Amino acid sequence: MANIASLPVLLKELKLASFSKHWEDLAQKALDEQWLSQTYLAALCEQEAAERYQKRLHRFTREAQLPPGKHLSQFDFTAVSNINKNQITALTQQRQWVKQAENLLLFGASGVGKTHLACGLGYALIDQAIRVKFTSATAIVQSLQQAREGLSLAEALTRLDKYAVLIVDDIGYVKKSSQETQVLFELIAHRYETGSLIITSNQPFSAWDQIFDDNMMTVAAIDRLVHHATILEVKGESYRKKVSMKRREHIEN
Incomplete structure (x- = not known):
């Protein structure tokens, strides 16, 4: 079974910066609101995609x-x-x-x-x-x-x-x-x-x-x-x- 203590290291290795930043807060929210595990994962993915998109736009604007x-x-x-x-x-x-x-x-x-x-x-x-x-x-x-x-x-x-x-x-x-x-x-x-x-x-x-x-x-x-x-x-x-x-x-x- 995976060790939760190793999760920050794994997220860093996978270059999932937004996951690393938000997983704990969203995990607590998922518990409080009784989310399905799929809902929790989807929320993390949405956050990761949104932040990557914004970073890409900032990079495109700077290089333009x-x-x-x-x-x-x-x-x-x-x-x-x-x-x-x-x-x-x-x-x-x-x-x-x-x-x-x-x-x-x-x-x-x-x-x-x-x-x-x-x-x-x-x-x-x-x-x-x-x-x-x-x-x-x-x-x-x-x-x-x-x-x-x-x-x-x-x-x-x-x-x-x-x-x-x-x-x-x-x-x-x-x-x-x-x-x-x-x-x-x-x-x-x-x-x-x-x-x-x-x-x-x-x-x-x-x-x-x-x-x-x-x-x-x-x-x-x-x-x-x-x-x-x-x-x-x-x-x-x-x-x-x-x-x-x-x-x-x-x-x-």
Whole structure:
């Protein structure tokens, strides 16, 4: 017969942290309320599953490196046109696009909220236990370029595969050099039909020849991105401009 005194050690060995924390309190509750042994075990399992889920969400949030304060609940949909809250909410609730490695492309002028929308979607997906990674286009291009110089580009791209959704912000600010645009194309090609990209850009496709230094590469990149994609154009007045004008009015008054 098992020795109850060894239970804490066994739970630690099995890495059942929540069991170890709650088994005694729940055991007393089970006695007081005359639970069946199955009910007691189910309660412990529920507690373990809930705590593991929360820890996983905390880990996903930490590794995603999303800018703070950019949740969908904080986005002012009345300040933009051409999109509405229902469109964005549908992307968080109908997650088939992530399972099928489809992309989301957000276009619009600087300051209209593209990054906020992308990050808000990222937070919402993490809440559903989907791994997300946020990066500026410039940062990931520099990182991949360093990996290429170290002959480890393939490994660097493969490491990104653990993220179901990769958010690449401000793709229009990538410098037009053969080294940088080549690794950007490698990223797009690598993710094609294997992982979702959320890309924000202040430049329409017609101006992407300013990003890639080769027209054929531009066409190939766009073709891979749009093949399975939702494309949204965000229109509105620059949020930063509005804040600046309000601050000026306050000072003048």
